[in-house]
Amino acid sequence: MINQILTYKEVLEIFKKLLRSNSLKYTKQRELILEIIYNNQGHFTPEDIYNLIKKSYPNVRLGIATVYRTLGLLEDANIVSSISFGAKGKKYEFGLGEHHDHLVCIVCGAIEEFVDDTIERQQELIAKKHNFKMTNHIMKITGICKDCQAKKRAKN
Amino acid sequence: MINQILTYKEVLEIFKKLLRSNSLKYTKQRELILEIIYNNQGHFTPEDIYNLIKKSYPNVRLGIATVYRTLGLLEDANIVSSISFGAKGKKYEFGLGEHHDHLVCIVCGAIEEFVDDTIERQQELIAKKHNFKMTNHIMKITGICKDCQAKKRAKN
DNA sequence: ATCGATGCAAAAGTTTTGCATATAC
DNA sequence: GTATATGCAAAACTTTTGCATCGAT
Numbered sequence: 001m002i003n004q005i006l007t008y009k010e011v012l013e014i015f016k017k018l019l020r021s022n023s024l025k026y027t028k029q030r031e032l033i034l035e036i037i038y039n040n041q042g043h044f045t046p047e048d049i050y051n052l053i054k055k056s057y058p059n060v061r062l063g064i065a066t067v068y069r070t071l072g073l074l075e076d077a078n079i080v081s082s083i084s085f086g087a088k089g090k091k092y093e094f095g096l097g098e099h100h101d102h103l104v105c106i107v108c109g110a111i112e113e114f115v116d117d118t119i120e121r122q123q124e125l126i127a128k129k130h131n132f133k134m135t136n137h138i139m140k141i142t143g144i145c146k147d148c149q150a151k152k153r154a155k156n
Numbered sequence: 157m158i159n160q161i162l163t164y165k166e167v168l169e170i171f172k173k174l175l176r177s178n179s180l181k182y183t184k185q186r187e188l189i190l191e192i193i194y195n196n197q198g199h200f201t202p203e204d205i206y207n208l209i210k211k212s213y214p215n216v217r218l219g220i221a222t223v224y225r226t227l228g229l230l231e232d233a234n235i236v237s238s239i240s241f242g243a244k245g246k247k248y249e250f251g252l253g254e255h256h257d258h259l260v261c262i263v264c265g266a267i268e269e270f271v272d273d274t275i276e277r278q279q280e281l282i283a284k285k286h287n288f289k290m291t292n293h294i295m296k297i298t299g300i301c302k303d304c305q306a307k308k309r310a311k312n
Numbered sequence: 313a314t315c316g317a318t319g320c321a322a323a324a325g326t327t328t329t330g331c332a333t334a335t336a337c
Numbered sequence: 338g339t340a341t342a343t344g345c346a347a348a349a350c351t352t353t354t355g356c357a358t359c360g361a362t
Contacts, residue, residue, distance in 0.1 A: 025336045025341055046327085061334095063344040068327060084240030089326065103288050116282055122274045123297055130268055131302035132259050139295040141279055146287035181316060181361050202352085219319040224352060245351065 005097050008038050011079065014096070018077050029062055033070045037080055043091040043111060046071055083138055101138070105145035112145070161253050164194050167235065170252070174233050185218055189226045193236055199247040199267060202227055239294055257294070261301035268301070 006014075015034055019026050032053050037044065040052065046067045053062055071092055074080040081095035083102070101119065103112040119139060127134035162170075171190055175182050192208050193200065200208070202223045209218055227248055230236040237251035239258070257275065259268040275295060283290035 023337095023341080027336070027342060029343070061344065064326095065328075065345080066343060069342085084246065090240065103283070103286055105288070106291060112286055112288075114282055114286065116278060118278045119275065119282075122272060122278070123295075126270055126272055126275075127259070127297055127299055130259055130270065131305075132261070132268075132297065132299040133305055134297055134299040135262060136299070137295070137297040139279075139293070141283055141288065141290055141293040143283055143288040143290040143292070149287070149289055179316080179362095183317060183361075185318075217319070220351095221320080221353075222318060225317085 008035065011038055011096060015074075015077070015079060018079075024073075028060060029066050030070050030073075032057060032060065032062070033067060034074065034079070037074075037092065037094050041094070043083070043093050045089050045091055047089075049092070078136070081136065081138075083140065101140065103141045103143065103145075105148055106142050107144055107148035110145050110147075164191065167194055167252060171230075171233070171235060174235075180229075184216060185222050186226050186229075188213060188216065188218075189223060190230065190235070193230075193248065193250050197250070199239070199249045201245050201247055203245075205248070234292070237292065237294075239296065257296065259297045259299065259301075261304055262298050263300055263304035266301050266303075 012031070012034065015030075016026055018024075019030070033049060036049055036052050036056070044052070046064065049071070050062065050064050050067045053060065053067075071080060071082075075082055075092070075095075078095055080092045082090045082092045084090050098115060099120070100113040100115045103114060104110070123137050123139075124134065127137075168187070168190065171186075172182055174180075175186070188209050189205060192205055192212070196208065202220065205227070206218065206220050206223045209216065209223075227236065227238075231238055231248070231251075234251055236248045238246045238248045240246050254271060255276070256269040256271045259270060260266070279293050279295075280290065283293075
């Protein structure tokens with residue numbers, strides 16, 4: 001897992017290299033999908049990404065199928081990662097750069113990110129103990145966020 | 157979070173109490189869904205559960221919609237928990253009893269479970285630090301399992 | 313007797329696929 | 338020029354909803 005911040009140019013180079021080494025083609029659509037995910041920090045459904053591109057680049061032709069196909073490609077290459085946040089469908093986010101985990105509020109849906117060294121280290125130990133060659137890991141804490149707890153108290 | 161092993165009878169009692177206190181009805185279908193999840197340790201899609209019940213109890217009428225509705229109910233009550241394993245759709249498992257996390261093989265799909273005290277403790281600290289009232293947490297390590305690593309070596 | 317639950321089928325949503333055409337190499 | 342990618346539309350799935358009927362209380 002790469003744990004340093006990469007510029008868009010560097011990421012694009014990684015992607016291009018990946019395409020080349022698999023005899024795949026570098027297309028405008030593929031670039032835009034990567035760019036949107038890189039530039040908009042956050043968690044997006046395939047449809048979100050489709051809509052963002054349609055809005056930002058109205059003159060580029062794009063089908064939703066291409067978004068699905070490209071996300072699959074990017075996920076295989078670990079450039080993006082996906083997670084299911086309980087809501088319907090999967091969400092994707094940029095996956096190179098510092099790894100982080102998620103706190104998700106079950107009331108308002110807010111997502112906070114965190115990084116915790118103890119957790120990171122322990123995960124590696126666990127994988128080793130089970131003879132797993134770890135390629136990725138996800139941790140998600142669900143609960144009620146500060147704001148929603150306050151609102152709840154106010155109501156009572 | 158309840159951290160002790162409960163008998164089926166105890167779980168059923170919890171479920172019945174939940175139903176009663178919400179003016180919901182105790183039906184054969186609801187009981188069978190709970191029973192199947194309790195007795196078959198593992199991770200099931202709603203369709204899996206539907207098929208298991210159809211096979212085990214061919215004379216009980218059951219629609220897939222009821223499975224979805226009941227799983228929603230059981231999940232809200234924390235009696236079952238759901239997780240998305242990358243494959244399509246969510247999978248459900250029994251959620252009372254000792255909490256555990258998952259190692260998922262990206263090659264063969266095998267799921268191993270583990271319990272790790274350090275992780276558990278750290279999660280509580282993180283939730284506290286972010287003022288989250290934690291209701292649940294999931295950790296998933298993806299990688300290549302021992303067997304698939306061996307097969308891969310054999311091929312090369 | 314009442315009110316919620318159920319099955320069914322239709323609808324809504326999500327993801328994948330086939331194919332003719334377009335585009336990168 | 339060749340091989341892969343694309344958009345589109347259809348198909349395949351997954352999940353939810355409306356409604357008449359059934360069944361638990």
